[in-house]
Amino acid sequence: MRLSVPFYIFTLLLSFRAPEIFARQAPFTIEGHQVAAGEKASFDIPVITASKDSTFIPVTVIHGKNTGPVIGLIAGIHGFEYPPIMAMQQMARELNPAVLSGTVIIVHIANVNAFLGRSVYYNPVDGKNLNREFPGDNKGSQTPCIAWVLSQKILPRCNYLVDIHAGDAPEDLHDYVGYYVYGGQTDKARQMAEALGFDWIMKSEASFVNGVPTLYCSKEAVRQGIPTVAIECGGLGNVSTAEVTKINSGLLNLMRSLQFLPGKVEMPNHPLEITKRSSLNSEYTGIFYSDCRSGQLISKGMKLGYITDFKGNLLTDIYSPIDGFIVYQIATPPVNKGEILFSFGAL
Known part of the structure; x- marks a missing residue:
């Protein structure tokens, strides 16, 4: 049967557009917020406590134009660790969803009251260290409630996680990346650690006992089977352009290695692994x-x-x-x- 010219032209145009049509993502929905493919949106996730000292977690979702996995970037577990927080401000502004395959969830500041209170280690509202409260408790005080929201609402949405820290206000720290050896996430976590490009990598063994809290955000993510790395960059309560650049350059290279972003992956030369x-x-x-x-x-x-x-x-x-x-x-x-x-x- 001979095709008519209009139908032939229509099928030809459809063939050119087919990859774009089938690769485009459905909207990303999280906690009542919907983000269209190729868009970014910022909003607050509420943390509701029984003691009426409720707070919120500021989040930006960058939902790529093309299909792919989800990576979570968490800063501000400790409110006095400023380089990760400032790095996420820049990342949210500059990451372009039009070239992104997959979705990036940025937690700008996990512990808002500790940040505003310039508090070292602890949340001033209840005197607790957020990175000793995972997986959290939604019936507890503010800090375990924050941990619960992160554990139940954020981590399960992620295929990969980067938990970003610095040396706290009194700590002089050498920058490094850490990952846990545990289960099927280990090989991917090591690949992620290497792609971040830091000269020191810390490898730790993880073990889990039913009923025993995981305590740490990274360890809770590993318990959930999520390939996870932790960055430590900066210290002494300071923040500099160099530290922000180092964090975000590493994260962009990591996202290229996981095929969130196009471009060449730069691999470091023989980082020192401390075990x-x-x-x-x-x-x-x-x-x-x-x-x-x-x-x-x-x-x-x-x-x-x-x-x-x-x-x-x-x-x-x-x-x-x-x-x-x-x-x-x-x-x-x-x-x-x-x-x-x-x-x-x-x-």
Whole structure:
């Protein structure tokens, strides 16, 4: 049968448009908000507590024009860790959904009250550390309620997760990426860690016991079977363009490696993988002195600093218990008994 000219032209045009038609995503819906393919939208996810100290989690969803998986980027678990928070401000502005395959969920600030209160480690509303509350409790105080919303409403929507941190206000930290060895997510998590391009990678074993809280956001994601990495970049309550750029350059390369974005994947040259960690805690409350810095190579028995009382009298000298590297250290004078002075990566 001979086709008419109009029908032939119609089928020819359809063949040119077919890949675009079939690759285009359906709208992305989360917590009552719908985002069309090729669009981005920002909104607040409410955190409702029984004690009427309710809060919210500010979120941006960037829903790509083309089909693909979902990656979650979470900042602000600790409110004084500013580089990740500022990096997500930039990422939300600049990531273009027209070239994106899949969906990016950006949690701008998980712990808004800690951010606004300039609070180190803890949420000032209830005095709890959000990264010790997972999987959370929707009948608890504000912090476990935040953890519950993240665990129940955000993490299950993700095929991949990046939990983005920095050294908190008193911490001098060497930038690194961490991932857990556990189950089927391990190989993909390692690929993600390498694609971020940091020169240090921390590998940790994960185990889970029924009824025992996971505590950490990253570990809860791993328990849910989500390939997960954690970034640590920046410290001492500071934020710089270099830190923001390092975080987002790594994330864009990661998204290229997972085929969210087009373009060449840049792979780092032989990052240092640290598989054993240890820490040194203070035996005294007082004033801490040290000339050491994060990233420094140390040897067992090396003097790292000392602690005095509030009148300047020596309480103790601090020596390295291992051969290794300083991952982070307390870099401000106050120290309380039991606090971590140094976190080490062992050789």
